[in-house]
Amino acid sequence: MKLFKKIVSKINKGVVAKISVLSFAMMMVAAPAFAATPNIVTGASNLMKDALTWVLILVPVAAALMIGFHGWMKSMADDPNAISDRNKKMKNVAIGAAIAECTSGLVTVFLGYFA
Numbered sequence: 255m256k257l258f259k260k261i262v263s264k265i266n267k268g269v270v271a272k273i274s275v276l277s278f279a280m281m282m283v284a285a286p287a288f289a290a291t292p293n294i295v296t297g298a299s300n301l302m303k304d305a306l307t308w309v310l311i312l313v314p315v316a317a318a319l320m321i322g323f324h325g326w327m328k329s330m331a332d333d334p335n336a337i338s339d340r341n342k343k344m345k346n347v348a349i350g351a352a353i354a355e356c357t358s359g360l361v362t363v364f365l366g367y368f369a
Contacts, residue, residue, distance in 0.1 A: 302365055309358045317351035 321344050328340035 299365055303362065306358050306362050306365075310355065310362075313351055313354045313358070317347050320347045 324340045324344045324347065328337055328344075331337050331340065
């Protein structure tokens with residue numbers, strides 16, 4: 255009786271494994287229920303692409319203007335503490351612009367997969 259239970263349990267495990275693999279494969283190959291993308295998703299994707307295009311243009315321009323402003327204020331300063339403060343602010347603007355550009359690029363690449 256123990257041998258019979260052992261054989262049946264091995265057969266059942268194999269059958270369950272085959273059925274689960276087969277059902278997983280069928281779910282992966284099956285067509286999705288919503289083949290068409292809703293308009294709100296398409297519109298939001300287009301809006302994000304357009305906004306990120308403007309961000310890719312405006313961030314470097316604004317960063318250059320801010321760095322120029324801080325450089326001008328640094329040239330008028332006499333105090334070494336004010337000069338080091340302006341240097342730190344210029345560095346922070348450059349770092350912030352780099353982060354904004356990288357983030358915008360990553361989001362643009364991410365949205366490219368949903369086009």
